[in-house]
Amino acid sequence: MQSIPGNQVLDAEGLDAADPLRSMRDQFELPEGVIYLNGNSLGPLPRATKARMAEVVEQEWGAGLIRSWNNAGWVDLPQRIGSMIAPLVGAESDEVIVADSTSVNLFKLIHAGLKLNAGRTKVVTELGNFPTDLYVLQGVERDTAIKLCAVPREQILDVIDEDTALVVLTHVHYKSGEMFDLKAVTDLAHSVGALILWDLSHSTGAVPVALSAAGVDLALGCGYKYLNGGPGAPSFLYVAKRHQDHFEQPLTGWFGHAQPFAMSDQFEPAVGMTRALCGTPPVLGCVALEEGVRLVREVDMAEVRRKSIALSEFFIEQVETRLIQFGFELASPRESDRRGSQISLRHPEAYPIMQALIAAGVIGDFRAPDILRFGFAPLYTRFVDVEQAVCQLEHVMLSQGWRDPQFQVRAAVT
Ligand SMILES: *Cc1c(COP(=O)(O)O)cnc(C)c1O
16 A cells, blocks of 8 residues: 555554554454454454364364264354353353354344233334344334334433333444443333343444343344454354243244254253254354454453554544544544444545545445444554554545545445
């Protein structure tokens, strides 16, 4: 990539030199000439994953064949990785399991939450929540007696009431990066007898979460964002221990059975989180996720949060001094304790600007209609990366490079 002189390079380098997490970057494969600010959408490849995947494919699958279900521990991967994720979200090791996609787990947990709070029919969510969360809720509404109440963020606290069975919210908003006060909203839901289901897709691995301490009922999250589990990595789900004996999910497949290999004609749920499983675990996806999670477990989440805030503040300060003149607006909260680990900017030409920026080697992403997103994953993002990203964005605006016709065509994935 071109190097454009920035006047704060020394500051950024100084901040990197003082960064206690700086050595973690070496654990990732990051291509030369690329500044990767999209780990909130797809985490990069950990070096260990590459070697471990080769081993699993060649040894465990290739040579071990079906014997590896027992001999290589494939059959326990969902529980094992779940227990590794548990401390990252402030849960006990037997409160988390890995399975399926986030969308499928939403379906399971929404149904399960409604059964745990039977008699009530209202489900509260945020208008503008991540689309799959809304779509799964709409499907459940279509097929059951629930009444979905989707309202703008500012009204959510007002509509949670004695009729509410379940509140379904995303902790850190995918578009704005805005973060709910997880404990306060959980307490409010509980004060009127509602249960709460938190989607932690944009929090896990980037923001400390304390599910048990907050008394959260149900939660789930994504494996391929800040957990670096690889494209389409399996998701994880959490059910508070106090609900586990009554927890009933609708996808009663054989891996959720008390004894799958008894091959019984009658479903009987397994004890604990295992009943959240449906079918055969995706072994290759699980193995990749395990390596990603292993890396996040090496660091202190409080340290991760400190760096995330420092990177974000550094970015905002530079945006405010260098980019506001081009019509960018901050689309994330200005107060760091109300944000996750991403900063979003609003601009009417957001799409072609992001395409031009990506062509210049700085990878963020676009969310319709007018948002440029920049994720600051603390394990591998440096302050010099943030500085260079702002330099390149300034260059794209000054040169008007974004006007090039090639940047106007919308790709399938933005
Ligand atoms: C990324 C994300 C998902 C992803 O769902 P998939 O089933 O993996 O496609 C769901 N919800 C939220 C809030 C997300 O950020």
